[in-house]
Amino acid sequence: MDSESFTMEKKSDVGGIAADRLRSIIERVERLEEERKALSGDIKDIFIEAKSAGFDVKVLRTILKIRKQEPAEVEEQETLLDIYRRALGM
Known part of the structure; x- marks a missing residue:
């Protein structure tokens, strides 16, 4: 070298x-x-x-977050949210 x-x-x-x-x-x-x-x-x-x-900017941010997820994942979360709300009497 x-x-x-x-x-x-x-x-x-x-x-x-x-x-x-x-x-x-x-x-x-x-x-x-x-x-x-x-x-x-x-x-x-x-x-x-x-x-x-x-x-409502908070809602817009939530929508953006949801749109990034797979449809099955969104459906599962919405189902759980509904169950939890009913359990709490909401």
Whole structure:
């Protein structure tokens, strides 16, 4: 191995860690976190808009949660909720 290739290897590999690869991973995560922050702000704005239009934001969040679930899971939860309500005389 010549001294130039040793220097290049040493520069990108520190303590057995590929520094360039690590830097790339960290920078990608940082970019995605910034995107997530921007998207969170956009979602917050939509909920503000919904509230000003007279919608109940808590109910909207519940609907969004339900829509992420499988239909069978939703049906099971609704059945249990109904049973629990009847047991409590509600």
